[in-house]
Amino acid sequence: QKEVEQDPGPLSVPEGAIVSLNCTYSNSAFQYFMWYRQYSRKGPELLMYTYSSGNKEDGRFTAQVDKSSKYISLFIRDSQPSDSATYLCAMSGPGNTPLVFGKGTRLSVIA
Amino acid sequence: EAGVAQSPRYKIIEKRQSVAFWCNPISGHATLYWYQQILGQGPKLLIQFQNNGVVDDSQLPKDRFSAERLKGVDSTLKIQPAKLEDSAVYLCASNYANTGELFFGEGSRLTVL
Numbered sequence: 197q198k199e200v201e202q203d204p205g206p207l208s209v210p211e212g213a214i215v216s217l218n219c220t221y222s223n224s225a226f227q228y229f230m231w232y233r234q235y236s237r238k239g240p241e242l243l244m245y246t247y248s249s250g251n252k253e254d255g256r257f258t259a260q261v262d263k264s265s266k267y268i269s270l271f272i273r274d275s276q277p278s279d280s281a282t283y284l285c286a287m288s289g290p291g292n293t294p295l296v297f298g299k300g301t302r303l304s305v306i307a
Numbered sequence: 308e309a310g311v312a313q314s315p316r317y318k319i320i321e322k323r324q325s326v327a328f329w330c331n332p333i334s335g336h337a338t339l340y341w342y343q344q345i346l347g348q349g350p351k352l353l354i355q356f357q358n359n360g361v362v363d364d365s366q367l368p369k370d371r372f373s374a375e376r377l378k379g380v381d382s383t384l385k386i387q388p389a390k391l392e393d394s395a396v397y398l399c400a401s402n403y404a405n406t407g408e409l410f411f412g413e414g415s416r417l418t419v420l
Binding site (some may be wrong): 200202204206230237238239240241242247256286294295296297299 | 340347348349350352355363400405409410412413414415
């Protein structure tokens with residue numbers, strides 16, 4: 197079993213739709229949970245950062261972490277064509293332990 | 308604030324040749340990482356430096372890959388000899404010690420023919 201599992205998609209939705217992206221993980225030591233967005237031929241950029249369980253909202257984006265189920269989600273409301281990118285979940289344990297990434301989900305938002 | 312700089316952006320080589328990638332992290336960032344991202348996959352850690360010391364190189368194929376971070380600033384990743392399966396994007400990232408947020412460069416795309 198991989199440490200972090202993420203459905204690679206691709207996922208195609210119409211503009212304005214609500215998008216749900218998910219990851220599961222197996223390492224119970226993970227405490228920091230992140231979502232990165234990666235446009236084609238660019239490096240990943242941090243979108244959302246959550247510590248431990250709970251929800252975090254930033255504009256159209258909401259990140260949820262359920263440590264009891266080892267499951268994290270990213271919701272995008274009112275999706276826009278500019279949201280078309282690959283979304284990578286990433287997580288790490290305590291201290292300066294390195295991030296472990298999922299495979300990424302490729303999202304296309306169609307105008 | 309300047310971001311993480313990487314060069315070259317693209318490199319095409321024949322198998323068994325050598326290649327080197329350079330990274331300049333964000334000023335003041337003590338921790339530097341090299342990740343390998345194969346097409347359709349998430350980034351995989353190759354090596355992590357804290358200042359100029361190696362913290363984690365457990366996934367670095369040491370028979371062909373080497374990396375150094377002289378003076379705790381710039382870093383170089385070398386592959387010698389290259390194999391076809393080394394075709395990937397090599398991402399450099401940096402952060403302050405003990406924080407989760409990584410800042411990535413745009414990557415160096417390697418094609419091995």
